[in-house]
Amino acid sequence: MKTTLLSGALALLLPVISLAGEYDLTVDRVEIDTGDFVKEGIGYNGASPGPVLRFKEGEDVTINVTNNLDEMTSIHWHGLILPFNQDGVPGISFAGIQPGETFTYKFPITQAGTYWFHSHSGFQEPDGAYGAIVIEPEGREPFRYNREYVVQLTDKHPHSGDRIMRNLKMMPDYYNREQQTVGEFFSDVSENGLMNTVKDRMAWGGMRMMKADVEDLQGFTGLINGKGPDQNWTGIFKPGERIRLRFINSSAMTYFDIRIPGLEMTVVQADGNNVQPVSVDEFRIGVAETYDVIVRPRDDKAYTIFAESMGRSGYARATLAPEEGMEGSVPELRESARLTMADMGGMHGMDHGSMEGMDHSQMAGMDHSAMKDMDHSNMEDMDHSNMEGMDHSQMAGMDHSAMKGMDHSNMEGMDHSNMAAGGASDPFYAPGSGLVPTAANGGKFLSYADLKAQSPLYEDREPTRDIELRLTGNMERYTWSINGVKYEDADPIRLQYGERVRFKFVNETMMTHPMHLHGMWSMLDVGAGQWNPVKHTISVQPGTTVFMETEVDEPGQWAFHCHLSYHAAAGMFRKVIVEGGPESTKAAVSAQTTGVGGDA
């Protein structure tokens, strides 16, 4: 009662001062019905997912979060740039929100776009504690649309997060039901011959690695805006309208490949930042990423939004239709994904001698002319002797990042887009990777390489420091780490205010890791210089090296981790401390905590 009175009084006062909004969120135990199963979970304002929070750029928001659980909670505003003590990570930003307590977040909204929020405590997020944030820009947007929908995905599992973690630690393949079977052995034999198949199985068995190790967590029901495939969330449109779909992947563990058969999608935003429009037939959304696309259905019929998991073990489905109750056909899941030796390229101590078929001599007709200023000096032991007259446009799926010790920093002006001419090719996957996505209709599949910032956020400048982060782990023990060290044993990463740091991610595991730095932007190096896209979460595929640059412009301490819930919890997590910086930020916002006495 006291808080409502107080906030009422504040609400009367604040509009006079500036654009300000006050929002209330309660954290509650809720029931989640996926259509396949019903389970208890955690939600906001009585539901999971929570409400869509709509802010305006330039607004000062006050958000009262009341914890109705019997355990600690927290809310992290994923992708928002704010003072670190408002970032909502217990143990790093603040102490967390005790049961019965109301915590008041206050921060200015300095950006626009599609974001989301979620609990950063335990496994509350996989248990349902997430919601969407939509921020309306101050100025005009560089694209038009008639209506918009949030399309928030998750991978709802019948087991609780704690149980899943325990099962994965006990038996890392506990949930993997896409493993290679005797049947697959014989079908491989008929396709590739007995000797090749036996050799292949021996090579993988020797490493004690599974080709089928694409999705740790299977058996989930894909939800869109809280609705399972049978419950079929539906967005209404009038034929001819432009619809902005704000895709948010709030999954614990699952990457989705999204398509709307019959519609071309124009990607206009990634991770809340506008990108130069690119039309695609399908795109892959990593865990914690957001993509805004514009579609224009012209026919008076239902279109299916189909989101297949990367490993093809499950899917989410929704519908765009002129009226409620209409349905489009639902496609079949494609064949389950299999890793290849290329995805193992980054593995430590691996015997590359077994990687036959990596024969450079077949790369005839190569044209290096477009690759200006490329530094070959670090490429040890590479035999170029047979590479006569090569043309890169034929090199499907070539990824230079797997070449250890190769300096990409000088490859400015290199146009990767020419290399996507072949079928399955994406410079952000290991060459020959089994994970390279292809569009179901044979059309265009979005690559990171297609993302160019609409307008640069920062002046382009040389990075002042390089930091290498090797993404490491041991699947059999289900331990995940950075540079071989788990969070529990790790020192913080110390950055200096004012630096521009170039992070080099080297994925030495066979899994994809969506790396998320809190509080500061991650500029993904796609070779576009100042037009590199500005993101908050960057997927690093197995066997690849990916670079991102960060302007260290927010003091305080921040979380930096793999956004796969069970990888983060198993140790692929760091604290980043930004040293120095203006002291004014300290005074700008101070956290307020109001105990709700008397209610208990």
Added chain:
Amino acid sequence: MSRWTSWLVPMMAGLAAMPVLGFAQERIQDTTARKQPLKVWGAQFEEFEYRYSDDDEELAAWNGDFFYGTDALKVRWLTKGEYSIEEKAYEKLENQVVGQIPISDFFDAKAGVRFDTPKGPDRTYAVLGITGLAPQWFEVDANLFVSKDGETSTELDAEYELLLTNHWILAAALDATVAFSEDREIGVGKGLVSTETGLRLSYDVIDRSFSPYIGVVHERKYGDSADFARAEGGSTEDWFAVIGARLSF
């Protein structure tokens, strides 16, 4: 030494940055569970079954373990037994409590004690072992036992799971015991003592928690151990049909 310097440096830096100290104090230490080693527990029964032998002998048998701990150290209780339904007596009853630490990517070392309390004389052993995943997906467990009186023996277990489908699993298991010294009282002769070979076809009904199976088990004694068994009127070779379930919690 290095610990002191690592304290000293931030202290000096802190002094130098006196004006910003107010801000620095806002940075809290992470004392949440995330910063602590992840503690995990689990219970599994690889075998939990009824055995019917070619001599019409009926047995209840199990082979399970319970663990609690972190990546760095686990405590494991392993239990194994064969109960004769007719005689209402334990033909075999073995419990181990071991500490387990990782020694390589795929292997752990174990050390602890083993208590055998079947019908007949009891035995207590010190246990040293390694357990883990060998290339080509063989789960192996090798142990060295030393009794109070200095008798030593080893046991090697290997298991392989063949996935007929992602739910139908054919598991082959081989246990072999070799003694380096004789323990006549409990029928153990020097050399290869016994083997137990099992083939079990299971189906995962509830996740991997409940997987009923049927199978065959072959037990055989060798050398002096076989002679001792014969002298006592026991059998040296048995075939069993088994029905049971693989369990995990």
